[in-house]
Every structure is written in structure tokens, then in C-alpha cells.
Amino acid sequence: MIRAAEVARVGVVGAGTMGSGIAHVFGLAGCAVRLVDLDAAALERAHASIERNLSRQVGRELISGDDAEAALGRIRTDRNLVAVEDAEVVVEAASEDSALKFQLFEELAARVGGQTLLASNTSSISITRIAAHVGNPARVIGMHFMNPVPVMRLVEVIRGLETSDAATDLTLGLCKRLSKTAVVANDFPGFVANRILMPMINEAVYCLMEGVADAEAVDTVMKLGMNHPMGPLALADLIGLDTCHAIMRVLHAELGDSKYRPCPLLAKYVAAGRLGRKSGRGFYRYESG
Missing domain, CATH: 3.40.50.720 (NAD(P)-binding Rossmann-like Domain)
Structure with a gap:
């Protein structure tokens, strides 16, 4: 080769x-x-x-x-x-x-x-x-x-x-x-990066869905409290909510554990076309430029 x-x-x-x-x-x-x-x-x-x-x-x-x-x-x-x-x-x-x-x-x-x-x-x-x-x-x-x-x-x-x-x-x-x-x-589902990252993002969406805090508060906790450069919901918008949802579905199907079940709010946003930055709206709104 x-x-x-x-x-x-x-x-x-x-x-x-x-x-x-x-x-x-x-x-x-x-x-x-x-x-x-x-x-x-x-x-x-x-x-x-x-x-x-x-x-x-x-x-x-x-x-x-x-x-x-x-x-x-x-x-x-x-x-x-x-x-x-x-x-x-x-x-x-x-x-x-x-x-x-x-x-x-x-x-x-x-x-x-x-x-x-x-x-x-x-x-x-x-x-x-x-x-x-x-x-x-x-x-x-x-x-x-x-x-x-x-x-x-x-x-x-x-x-x-x-x-x-x-x-x-x-x-x-x-x-x-x-x-x-x-x-x-x-070759395991999600490899390393998404085996760890996506459940965190999914749990952040659950916090939003269950009214634990609003999106900005969730992201601020992770940025200032955990020293993450970007909050998980903003990161999900950057990645694409459809991609996040697809990865969670793979993890859930192949690992078979309920902890990998995609959050219903994540699925709802994808169904509505709120895919994040690429569609102009996800957990946040984005404008061209």
C-alpha cells in the first residue's frame, strides 16, 4: 500500500x-x-x-x-x-x-x-x-x-x-x-468521542425538556462550572441535531441500554426541522452573518 x-x-x-x-x-x-x-x-x-x-x-x-x-x-x-x-x-x-x-x-x-x-x-x-x-x-x-x-x-x-x-x-x-x-x-458503537459526548448532550436536552433550567443556563453551568469551551446545547446546534439524534439511535440500538434512548425533545426538534446552525434554529436561533 x-x-x-x-x-x-x-x-x-x-x-x-x-x-x-x-x-x-x-x-x-x-x-x-x-x-x-x-x-x-x-x-x-x-x-x-x-x-x-x-x-x-x-x-x-x-x-x-x-x-x-x-x-x-x-x-x-x-x-x-x-x-x-x-x-x-x-x-x-x-x-x-x-x-x-x-x-x-x-x-x-x-x-x-x-x-x-x-x-x-x-x-x-x-x-x-x-x-x-x-x-x-x-x-x-x-x-x-x-x-x-x-x-x-x-x-x-x-x-x-x-x-x-x-x-x-x-x-x-x-x-x-x-x-x-x-x-x-x-470498532464499538460511538467509538470513544461520541460514546462519551452524545449521552452528555442527550442528558442536557432532558434537563431542558424537564424544565430543570433553560438552554442558556444549562450551557453556562457546563462552560463555567466544568470549563467546557462550549455548552452541550450550543455544541449540539453546531454538530446538527439530526446527526446527534442519529448517533443516539445507533448507540441505543447497538448497546441496548435505556440510558442511550434519544430524548423525545431532541426527536421532536429534528422532526420540526430545527437542526441547529445549518437550519437557522435549534436550541438557539441563528441569523446569516
């Missing part, structure tokens, strides 16, 4: 918040990136977001203007998976839906080379189950970036049952190339 320093072409499937961030960091690392999504509008938003975030890094003197221009020039968008056929690494960053991910990995395996690393940015779905939809499951791995990707240093690297040492070594090398800190986790 190719070495991390030799990776020149990367595919990113899914042009949402995570996908655009992943494309951003690979572009900065010198890779030619093909960002793929069926939704043309999502691709336009992703490109604008990448350009905006690169400019922000220039403004903070984290990168130079030339670095930002070069990175943006390396990133191309496309609506067809044919664009990633020659990629040495493909990172899937689609919605947290198991059926969708299974289908994507079947299609990717049929298109890319037999040694191409296939990574999933899933935050809770079993890597082993995803890999079962690929002819060579040894090359499938979890590469769970944190949001916002250009800022957060952590990447959870999840080994499935069949993931090879070579695939793991390549992924760890890629994390280092991206200036990320990698932590290896085994």
Missing part, C-alpha cells in the same frame, strides 16, 4: 460541513482533491465555505495568502463518483445513515483501484459493517474528524475487524501529514 507522503490524489464524498473541512485540510497538505456530491448547491456552498475558512486562516496568520490560493486551486468539485476513480485515498463524509454508507462503499469499491484506502468519517456506524460491503475489507478504516475540521486537531482512527496494519499505518501517516493527532479506537 502507498505511503502517506506519496499520496497525491484524494477523493472526498459528501460536501457538507465535514466533507468541505476534510477537503480543505487535504488541499492544504498538497493533495489534489475531488469533492463529490450529487447536490450542486451543496458543492457551491462547500467551495464558498472552504474559500472563506482559508481566508480566515490567512487573517490569523496561520497560513500565507499563497498557501490559501494554492490549496483552493487543488480542490475541484464534481457530481459523479467517476471523479475519484484514480484517487489513492477516498474519505466518505456522507450523512450518518448506514444504508447510504453501505451503498456508497459498494459503488466506490467497484470504481477505485484495489489498493485504494477507503475511509469513513462516520461518527458511530460500525466500520466492520461498512467494510462487509467491500470486496477487500482490509483497506477500509474509520477516519473520524472533529468539527470544525480545519481547527480541531483530533482524528479518531477506527479499525474494523478486517482492517489491515498497512491501512492503519497509512491512515496514521495521513493524520500526521495533516498536522492532526490520531487516536486509535476499536
